[in-house]
Amino acid sequence: MPVTTQIANLAGHSIIAGQQTPGEAGTTHGINPATGGELSPAYSLITEAQLAAATAAAEEAFESFKELEPEAHAAFLEQAAANVEAAGQDLISRAALETGLPEARLTGELARTTGQLRLFAAVVRQGDYRGVRIDPALPARQPVPRPDIRQRKIPLGPVAVFGASNFPLAFSTAGGDTASALAAGCPVVFKAHNAHPGTSEIVGRAIAEAARDLGLHPGVFSLIYGPGASIGQALAKDPAIKAVGFTGSRSAGTSLMATAAARPEPIPVYAEMSSINxxxxxxxxxxxxxxxxxxxxxxxxxxxxxxxxxxxxxxxxxxxxxxxxxxxxxxxxxxxxxxxxxxxxxxxxxxxxxxxxxxxxxxxxxxxxxxxxxxxxxxxxxxxxxxxxxxxxxxxxxxxxxxxxxxxxxxxxxxxxxxxxxxxxxxxxxxxxxxxxxxxxxxxxxxxxxxxxxxxxxNGWPTGVDVGNAIVHGGPFPATSDSRTTSVGTLAIERFLRPVAYQNIPNGLLPEPLREDNPWNLTRRVEGIISQHP
Amino acid sequence: MPVTTQIANLAGHSIIAGQQTPGEAGTTHGINPATGGELSPAYSLITEAQLAAATAAAEEAFESFKELEPEAHAAFLEQAAANVEAAGQDLISRAALETGLPEARLTGELARTTGQLRLFAAVVRQGDYRGVRIDPALPARQPVPRPDIRQRKIPLGPVAVFGASNFPLAFSTAGGDTASALAAGCPVVFKAHNAHPGTSEIVGRAIAEAARDLGLHPGVFSLIYGPGASIGQALAKDPAIKAVGFTGSRSAGTSLMATAAARPEPIPVYAEMSSINxxxxxxxxxxxxxxxxxxxxxxxxxxxxxxxxxxxxxxxxxxxxxxxxxxxxxxxxxxxxxxxxxxxxxxxxxxxxxxxxxxxxxxxxxxxxxxxxxxxxxxxxxxxxxxxxxxxxxxxxxxxxxxxxxxxxxxxxxxxxxxxxxxxxxxxxxxxxxxxxxxxxxxxxxxxxxxxxxxxxxNGWPTGVDVGNAIVHGGPFPATSDSRTTSVGTLAIERFLRPVAYQNIPNGLLPEPLREDNPWNLTRRVEGIISQHP
Incomplete structure (x- = not known):
């Protein structure tokens, strides 16, 4: 797939389900923190009504994305990585301008960001996260026969991700939360951090274009710019949203936790907040x-x-x-x-x-x-x-x-x-x-x-988080809102999944990961024991 | 190990860290629902100060229980099962008297309860739930070397479990929540349902005696009787408690959710509540x-x-x-x-x-x-x-x-x-x-x-939940408070665990499950790939 991202011109708008969408709630600007000066272009901010279009599109995209065949799913993440990578020096320059971070640091962060997307592509191909468990029927069991019971993990639904200020790439638009949610099969509505709107647009376009080029429903990813905290609260309250990923301050994180807990249907919030290490x-x-x-x-x-x-x-x-x-x-x-x-x-x-x-x-x-x-x-x-x-x-x-x-x-x-x-x-x-x-x-x-x-x-220092399979970037409150997981590394995918059991479902009605012939060649836990497919 | 449970006389008291503890907050009685008559003995109810002794003992028991060698850990669960089983007809008769449920139903429920404990003993022996992941050091990696990073899951800490009225055995004192929390390595403070106090005492004694006979710290299990909902709220608020398991009404479950979310350190609540199936x-x-x-x-x-x-x-x-x-x-x-x-x-x-x-x-x-x-x-x-x-x-x-x-x-x-x-x-x-x-x-x-x-x-009916490796007894709110898990089956153990990563920790300081020579013979995920130990 050729790389199609064109970053020559920043449009200054949200990208809702693949469409540049001028916001109707005023504008903001990036700021060059080294000078205090405003950066072009102005960024238009969306209303709550416009936000609803993004979450509705995510909901509409959910079912097909959830059942996407692993190779196409992994290819989407890899294409997003390639598109982000292709933005290269333009992306790094813009991020440096918006954040004051040195280019060398941002170059490393870009590699980490694309590396994360590719790592999750590998996780999708490998498929263990689908958590397939099979307890075969035991028709002769006494005192009652055992039915056939199969379990898999499915994605929770559309996920809201909030970009962090301090990693404009690795914890932002295509950062760990977005990558792991997309890998889990959850459409993402990404709320850009207003401190790096241009960086977010370049990366958001890269993801949206990957979805388009691979023929996915465009609702799998939206990038939104909104006025202050209110749009974030509206996003966390939206009934279509089934989980929240956040990196930022303790006050903003606990506010999202309270919002999510007070919904008619409470949802999990994965907030990485405060730590003195x-x-x-x-x-x-x-x-x-x-x-x-x-x-x-x-x-x-x-x-x-x-x-x-x-x-x-x-x-x-x-x-x-x-x-x-x-x-x-x-x-x-x-x-x-x-x-x-x-x-x-x-x-x-x-x-x-x-x-x-x-x-x-x-x-x-x-x-x-x-x-x-x-x-x-x-x-x-x-x-x-x-x-x-x-x-x-x-x-x-x-x-x-x-x-x-x-x-x-x-x-x-x-x-x-x-x-x-x-x-x-x-x-x-x-x-x-x-x-x-x-x-x-x-x-x-x-x-x-x-x-x-x-x-x-x-005998090391805590700064520098090595993205891999064994890392944990998490911890008890207030380091995070949920110590049972990590926001960095492959285990992060489990944040966006839940188990469903299928009892005696005829093979033809089973989802592909659970079918008798194992068409996706998944590792299964049969009677509790891991059984790699030949 | 001989079975030591003696059920001839019900004492009518809480069992706090192995000790019969007369409560200082009045008494209650079981009721025979078929007649409305009070059942002997009276059950003394503890104060919040007495509750604090139970949670302190659980905290004190935590570290040794957390690192208990798998064979001793599994033996504890099996001994508890044997002790419950030995209570046999006396237990079933008492449960029938307190609940009005038919003895045939309770006989099946008893088998399910002891079966659950033994299933979790097998899970403990097998050890996959410990989630060992190893990314070995790559000293030659460019641009920076990779440190050795190892991950395991550790128990969350002491867990509060609330017994359900409708399963006086399988969702009560030694029910699925208790069994899975103990299997995870979490001490349990169990709040008896006042509808079956005698049943709870017989089973609670069986667990406490198993802990005693196997030489575990007695704080691994306490059974408490308390006045109304206040003691339950106090238990959920106790700083030593790190998770809650609950089966019951939507109103009581959501009340516990609110309490847990409002703590200085919020904790997870696993409440199974309401469903029309x-x-x-x-x-x-x-x-x-x-x-x-x-x-x-x-x-x-x-x-x-x-x-x-x-x-x-x-x-x-x-x-x-x-x-x-x-x-x-x-x-x-x-x-x-x-x-x-x-x-x-x-x-x-x-x-x-x-x-x-x-x-x-x-x-x-x-x-x-x-x-x-x-x-x-x-x-x-x-x-x-x-x-x-x-x-x-x-x-x-x-x-x-x-x-x-x-x-x-x-x-x-x-x-x-x-x-x-x-x-x-x-x-x-x-x-x-x-x-x-x-x-x-x-x-x-x-x-x-x-x-x-x-x-x-x-082509079955929803009643009858087959306890195994693939079952899910859970679902989105309000069926449960947390759809990411199940309260029945082996996956339930994951509710009480969290990952911790160890980076470059010298072998001698590593916990046993992560040591280089793999003394517990655990399945490990090395570089993301499952690797069964030879």
Whole structure:
């Protein structure tokens, strides 16, 4: 299939079921956060009536998409990836302009985005997520015969996805939520983040064109621009929508959770929200490589202006001279670190407010201070310091500051670490920096962390999420709204599926994945045991 | 392991972490619903302070139970099954006394209950539910090396389970929720249904004694009796509780959902609530076996006094002489059907109220009427009739009447059936009674039903849920609070698990299921592909 995406001109409109749709609720503009200047074109915003057309089209597309043959389904995801890839440098340039993120970072993010789509294409081809289970009939069973019972997972229905500000590609229009929902067979209505409307249009067009070129119902994907939070709330309330994917702030995420729970038919919300990602630095590791660790910490903290959900916002460092030396090294390194443009003026403002709030807390001191950036919206990176009792007694110290700000907590003992970990809210990650000598001290912490986080890392840094089959990007509330899943990696597809059982259904009426001759060559669990089809 | 359950004397107290615990919030009695008389002994009710001891014990038991070696874990479930089984006739007699259910029905239910526990023991031994996924390190990968990432599912934490009135064994103390939560590695705090306190004590003792005999922390299971709904709300609010299993009314279930969503840390609620289980009778099937179908309908409707979540509360019958003949046959059969004692006076009252409400609706007529039972609380079975437009225009006709009451809806066309199905709320089941000749008419209904129900049945009746690996006892709201799962069958274990990823964790610090040498011999998904251990 040739790549057809043309990105020469941005139209500035929603794409509803394949159609450029001028919105009737005013306009907005992208902002260049480095200058504060408005970017062309203006983006028209849709009304709730126009939104209803998008959700109705998604509902109309559902049944054929749900039963799409795996090869065509996978080809759609691959074509979307190829179309996004073909937008290439134009896409990266636009994203850089709208977000202030460096092009090198965006180049990596683009590869991750297309890689995710292709990974889910492979998942669709492989088919295990369909969850086929067969308990064959046992007509002679006593006291009653057993009927033939077959189970498969079906997609939930149309899904609303909300783009994140901080990953304009990988957690946005064709990001992990969209990719996994489309892979599950759920049409997607994507609400663009108003911080990167042009980026969203380029990618949205790529997906819509893939659907068109492969002959799918155009309702499988819509991209909408709307005024403020109201259109998002309307989307989450729409009866056609059966699940929500969201990445963003705790306040916006919990608001969507409340909306979804209050519907006549409540629906699941997968919101990835807030995390300070504790890092535990142990004695022996500190002794052996204090300087390298200080450098790696500052790099992890300041990359992407700290605007990463797995940013190390909290670092536990032992008291004593090695810990002191580490802190001094951080101070020297950070003194040379310049703030970089943040995604939006609002995010930069919130970051400054969070820094001011932390600086004003009793028992918290400034440990290291970077340099204000030369562009707009580029606050200086900051590291604060405190001790465990202060950390445990003040919940302000557990609040995420979205940006390059972190808190070093000095600890005296393993018991203090365990107590501090137990006092924490849910997190996406926890990190252990240790040598073998530290294992006895670290071991009792692990069961505590398992209860609190989605991913435990040793001798790495939490930033950098490797998309694959084993990754978990999730965790207990408030890291996410639903700890039973992940928003990154192949397991994410399970968020959008539900099981249905078919009892004694004649073969001719069974859906293809369950038919006796297994036309899709799926792995089946027969009598509870996995049975790969020959 | 010898069976140690002694049921000679009921103590009348909660069992908190293995200890008989007299409650300090007054007492209640079981009621014999056939006579209205109080049953001995009195049951003492616990205070919220006493409840906190149960949840604290569950939390204390969690870590060791979570990492319990599979053979010991499975042995616990099997010992619980053996202990319940050993209670035998005493247990069945007590359950019959408390519920009014026939002993034959309870004998089957006991076998189902112990069978469930043993099925989950097999699931624990087999271990696939642990969801082990490994993406091995790729040190040479460009542009960055891949770390070693391993994933497993861990239990959510202590679980609150609420017993159902209508299955004093299979959906109660050692029922499907308890069995699947214990299999997942979650300690259970079980809130007894006050309608069968003695039955609950016998079974609760069997579980507590299994835990004791196998040397588990006694906090793995507690059985509590409490005053009214307040103790249940307190249990769902307790910070130690990480999930709720519930079977019961829509109002109680949605109340628990609201409580769980409003917690500082929201938790999942698995509530199985309300369903009218539509049955679709097609022309050719009707022609060929109208008499048998009428008999089977009346049997399915009146069994267990209609107090089954999959009771056929709604039957679509074609207009015309065959449908008329079917209705006449139902009328004759039901005229000889006697009401049987319902579970509680309150349930019998609600059933009568529901019948009265339905009888008062415009366009609804009585089609068949049974005979009031000779005991207390035994309303006459009832079948009402209406047409599709009336059914679709009045939501009262979609409300569950818990008991032997059903509505026959006469239809003209396949299009009417599809429209009626589309207008319905979520259901546990939908049933098709058809011959091959009916397939073209039935086929377009199936995709509609897949969106609405958890299980589609052909040529059977919805009552009778076969516990196995492929069954789904679930469905969209209001059938359940969470359509992504099932409360019966082996898949139910997944309700109580969440994934955790371990990145670059040294082998010695990894939990056993993830260690390099695979000491528990688990199936692993390596690079996304299932790999059975040799």
């Amino acid at each position: 504790p890092v535990f630095l142990f004695e022996s590791a500190l002794r052996s490589e204090a300087g390298e660790l200080a450098g790696a910490y500052v790099t992890s903290l300041t990359g992407s202006s700290g605007q990463l959900c797995t940013n190390p916002g909290l670092l536990f460092v032992p008291v004593g001279k090695d810990g002191d030396a580490f802190v001094v090294a951080v101070r020297h390194l950070l003194a040379q670190a310049h703030g970089a443009t943040m995604l939006t003026p609002g995010i930069a403002r919130s970051c400054r407010e969070g820094i001011d709030a932390l600086e004003g807390q009793d028992g918290v001191e400034v440990v290291a201070r970077g340099v204000e950036g030369s562009t707009e919206n580029a606050p200086a990176p900051m590291v604060f310091g405190t001790d465990v009792p202060t950390f445990m007694s003040n919940t302000v110290l557990q609040e995420e500051i979205f940006g390059a700000a972190s808190l070093v907590v000095r600890y005296h003992s393993a018991a203090e670490l365990v107590a501090a970990a137990q006092s924490m809210e849910g997190q996406l990650t926890a990190t252990l920096l240790l040598t073998e000598e530290d294992h006895p001290v670290a071991a009792p912490l692990i069961p505590v962390l398992e209860r609190k986080v989605g991913r435990i890392i040793a | 539509p049955v679709f009778l097609f022309e050719s099937a009707l022609r060929s076996e109208a008499g048998e179908l009428a008999g089977a309908y009346v049997t399915s409707l009146t069994g267990s006094s209609g107090q089954l979540c999959t009771n056929p509360g709604l039957l679509f019958v074609p207009v015309g002489k065959d449908g008329d003949a079917f209705v006449v046959a139902v009328r004759h059969l039901l005229a000889q059907a006697h009401g049987a004692t319902m579970l509680t006076p309150g349930i019998a009252r609600s059933c009568r109220e529901g019948i009265d409400a339905l009888e008062g609706q415009d366009g609804v007529e009585v089609v068949a009427r049974g005979v009031e039972g000779s005991t207390e609380n035994a309303p006459a079975p009832m079948v009402f009739g209406t047409d599709v437009p009336t059914f679709m225009s009045n939501t009262v006709l979609q409300e569950e009447i818990f008991g032997a009451a059903s509505l026959v809806v006469r239809y003209h066309s396949a299009a009417e059936l599809v429209a009626a199905a589309q207008s319905m709320e979520g259901q546990l089941t939908a049933t098709l009674l058809l011959t091959e000749e009916d397939h073209p008419v039935a086929a377009p209904l199936i995709p509609v039903l897949e969106r609405k129900v958890g299980r589609i049945i052909a």
